[in-house]
Amino acid sequence: MTRVRLPDGTQAWLVTRHADVRQVLMDPRFSNRVVAARPEVAESEHGALISQSLIGMDPPEHTRIRRLVTRAFSARRVERLRPRVAELVDGLIDALEELPRPVDVVRHFAVPLPTTVICEMLGVPEADRAAFQEWSNALVVDWLRDEGERNAATAALRGYFTELIAAKRAEPGDDLMTELIAAREEGNKLSESELVAQCIGLLSAGNDTTASLIAMFLMTLLRRPDELARLRAEPAEIPRAVEELLRYVPLAMSGAGGPRLTTEEVELGGVTIPPGKLVLPAIAAANRDPEVFADPERLDLDRTDNQHLGFGAGIHFCLGAQLARVELQEALAGLLRRLPGLRLAVPEEELRMKPASAISGLEALPVEW
Template structure:
């Protein structure tokens, strides 16, 4: 069984996974990774096997949250260990039921006109700026922040405060647990103040509904209430903002696919799925670790109980067994796209429908109103925030 070092090295390009991952995917259903201090985990790279890790309850998030090795060596940070991301059913199910109605496909479609309006307003603001202008500050971060803040009931004017904490909590392997813990505490105190104000003057928002579930129905504790608000706010803007940036960089890399979308905007909904499959959003190669609760045979490999298992979603999304010779091609008109970028099973991303809608509206707005939009700096001059689990560009200068 092949063994790779962890953390895995940065790939030579932003637009494809590490070549060694394609090699181990071809040669073995499961491989090993090892850290400098002796930590060992099982790396899973093939689509169907990764999906099994995500949906099979024998691969436990809660056990990973309790494992010091999984947390310290393989990147299960403070947010994951202290939120629904670090829970298994039935605790996970109990909390998810409280919020899932806010993120159904029907509810998200009701939000689409407002999201489109925000996109239009942000583009108006962008057009009033001198060129080049920073797309991160003026569009890609502002859009999901405003949408999730309105949904949750958080003042969007506080964006600069909570985004700094969010960056810290999205830290990857090697992040200082004390720093992450301090950020979680600061954000918890921030939400404690908002919850206090909402109790006095509830609104028509998700936070007020959660407070009612806490105070009137006793369905969650005060600590769970705070942590749930923290998780929803971070999950509702951080990845979507960075996905917008990476989509634009990817379309610059593949101008013929961008031209197809410019000529036929009806392709946008399907293109978002293909871009979710193709874009290398994660700064690392794997998603959150699991720990086996019993011995499991996966792809013919026996994984002992208590083992850390790393699902490599980015390379699984390009599995030749699923896509044949075109697994590394970007095709915005590809039919029946399958990907695991939102996870699967009980931990399938709560806000997947919301993220899809925002990405569709963002791409539609930028392509139709700014057809000449161009990133104004080459890849080598882009500056990415260090130590985060997603590729987060500090600024994205654009012209139009």
């Protein structure tokens, strides 16, 4: 437990042990309504969106909306997508093989794969996907954008989804958005603003995070040729390798998950925290806690009983975790199967991380084979 000061001067507690981070993620006394507690942020377009999204809610609102969304986002539905994801992977690799080498797999593979998957799921026309990528970058990836640009991107997404939802009401399709519109339980249904917020949340969460992880996982394996060769020879081991990579590779640039706000006095890690204080769960540190993971600084593709917190825990466990797993597994399987001799095309020291990004991602990953 460490006291830290945030850029705006606010003090917070940074939590690093696995058991303590897990408690923060699961204990209802640590609220997700951090934005709603700051009126100057909550009243902006971007702040209002977060407050209406699952990541900015607590029960009972969160419980109601999560239940409705989950029914349209079931594990069975996601698993039925696996052949389509594999087909998209093959198509992107076909395109890679036509490009002059070296090829940037961030631009030409890691980014378009999850963007295409989530847009197809939501029923977003192909012609609109480039605009979606730009709006998503403003919301999640590029924190050098000023607040005005984020608010403008939020407003553009709200307007777009409002029109698309109206079109889906008039002419339902076989897609996730149509299911969300129809989702009901015991007379409850999503309001128009809730529908829009959940669609934007699914777009953002199902796009940049997975794209960044694909590239970071590949870079991690390219640094370890023996492990890469092993997975190429034993593709059945890829699902377990993905779980270890989720533990080993931090998703957030800061290494911390979303902040929580104490709703009452809480004892955590031997420290008493008063109500109304910010707490930062350091998921990256928790995933390398030696009390939980043997030899935690080593990438161990044979690790079993992997209790990583890469997708969170508790009621805010990532709704798209199974979709991300399918995309990550199929992406690695396709690249290793189709591109023998895959290797970095530049020295490691020339690789650059995206600046000012909430997500830990590479600007580019040039490869050849």
